[in-house]
Amino acid sequence: MVAHISDDDVDRIFRALADRTRRDIMRRTLTEEASLTTLAHDYDMSFAAVQKHVRVLETADLVERIPRGRERIIRGNPATIRRAQELLARFEHLWRARIDRLDTFLTEDAGDSTTT
Template sequence: MVVYQDSHSQTVDLSDDEVDRIFRALADATRRDIVRRTLTEEATISHLADHYEMSFAAVQKHITVLEGAGLVSKHRSGRERRIRGNPEAVQKAQHLLNAYERIWQGRIDRLDALLADE
């Protein structure tokens, strides 16, 4: 387990595998769009598939990747499968990015100080 702390002292406990799954899932534009759509409102797979020029099966595969990363969840409602975005997982990714930003900002600040001394 790796512990990251962002600039707001938010601690994020994620394994390297979890971090890899999240960012691999978010590396694809279609998957980012699916997360965006399902964070604002729940949607059926069919409804999501209508937005993309790809097969229903391809959209299902994207959803499977997102579900594996914890970015969305799938549940049955009657005969439909509904997809819901997971804001907590997106928040974890944001906190992780904030922690990386803090590391880089610290490096830039040290470089600025070094250059100012010369």
């Protein structure tokens, strides 16, 4: 069963994932937690810029920021990715059904025209 996902959630998720750096942060934090400092070290941008990217991901519920001492640990949220994946699967199902109906229509129409 697909969990409900609002249009606003969908907008936030896909807007967040539209950026290459944010997708990379997601990939990295889904496999293992990383401090914000560690993440920032690996990009050719300021710490503040990486922090903004993480904030966008956090707003979309794609990552969570966990205080651990003086550091902020970033952890990916696979549940949100799963919800987005389920949404895309619903769209795929919808379009496949439409293509199948079109194929059936064209096949029947081609059969009708060959018998005349």
